[in-house]
Amino acid sequence: MTPWILKADKLDKHFFLHEQARRIPSTFQVDLELHPGQLLAITGPSGAGKSSLLKCVWRTYLPTGGHLWLREADGALTDLATASEQHMLALRRTELGSVTQFLHCLPRKSALDVVAQPLVDAGVPLAQARERAAELLRRLNVPSHLWAVAPATFSGGEQQRINLARGLIRPVRLLLLDEPTASLDQVSRDCAIALLRELKAAGTAMLAIFHDPALVSALADGEVRVLPHPSLPGGSASADQPHRQAA
Numbered sequence: 325m326t327p328w329i330l331k332a333d334k335l336d337k338h339f340f341l342h343e344q345a346r347r348i349p350s351t352f353q354v355d356l357e358l359h360p361g362q363l364l365a366i367t368g369p370s371g372a373g374k375s376s377l378l379k380c381v382w383r384t385y386l387p388t389g390g391h392l393w394l395r396e397a398d399g400a401l402t403d404l405a406t407a408s409e410q411h412m413l414a415l416r417r418t419e420l421g422s423v424t425q426f427l428h429c430l431p432r433k434s435a436l437d438v439v440a441q442p443l444v445d446a447g448v449p450l451a452q453a454r455e456r457a458a459e460l461l462r463r464l465n466v467p468s469h470l471w472a473v474a475p476a477t478f479s480g481g482e483q484q485r486i487n488l489a490r491g492l493i494r495p496v497r498l499l500l501l502d503e504p505t506a507s508l509d510q511v512s513r514d515c516a517i518a519l520l521r522e523l524k525a526a527g528t529a530m531l532a533i534f535h536d537p538a539l540v541s542a543l544a545d546g547e548v549r550v551l552p553h554p555s556l557p558g559g560s561a562s563a564d565q566p567h568r569q570a571a
């Protein structure tokens with residue numbers, strides 16, 4: 325097997341609300357090992373810290389304990405728990421990608437250009453980026469009469485397909501997926517599964533939160549179960565046996 329691309333070692337995240345002097349526990353003692361071409365499903369009860377784990381990798385959240393090693397394309401090992409902001413910005417431009425369930429885009433920009441933008445930002449000529457965007461929109465069954473329209477007025481499922489196309493258009497080595505298919509119907513979900521399988525086959529590693537067990541069984545190579553902090557209800561078992569990765 326190829327060497328891992330991401331390894332978490334007792335990763336912790338808690339929040340401190342200074343004005344209330346209150347500590348909010350989140351992700352607790354997570355260990356995981358993710359290889360190129362693998363998808364690991366992050367599972368666990370609501371509030372256990374699944375999204376926080378992905379945000380620690382993307383570094384919207386700064387981990388409060390443990391290590392989060394990324395093996396970069398040149399083989400260098402970087403601990404995302406301590407990497408500089410500048411380094412993180414560079415990694416987000418080159419190696420990391422993230423798709424959530426929410427589409428954030430500028431008003432008045434066409435759906436086609438919203439999807440093409442990450443490629444344009446990466447230096448791909450506009451015509452070529454639009455061609456690839458059109459291909460993805462077709463694959464995700466977004467009707468062509470919507471391509472020139474700004475997605476602000478789109479239905480939830482349409483917006484989510486735009487968001488997914490935008491999130492998948494730029495090739496990355498590690499992709500984070502936080503419920504990117506939550507509002508999709510069965511047909512669109514199957515299209516998304518096919519696209520994600522192609523990315524896996526091309527070697528993209530993925531950490532994903534899917535609430536739909538059908539997606540987990542269709543795509544996951546293993547599971548990382550995030551359990552609540554031992555101080556929380558349902559968390560006592562995790563004190564002795566924190567989050568284990570199951571193959």
Ligand SMILES: Nc1ncnc2c1ncn2[C@@H]1O[C@H](COP(=O)(O)OP(=O)(O)OP(=O)(O)O)[C@@H](O)[C@H]1O
Nearest residue numbers: 339348349350351369370371372373374375376377
């Ligand atoms: N920015 C923040 N400030 C304070 N607390 C936060 C913050 N982000 C998350 N939390 C808290 O961390 C805990 C874990 O949240 P998180 O969203 O990671 O859980 P989750 O497992 O993804 O939940 P769900 O399945 O319901 O989406 C929750 O108690 C949440 O209130």
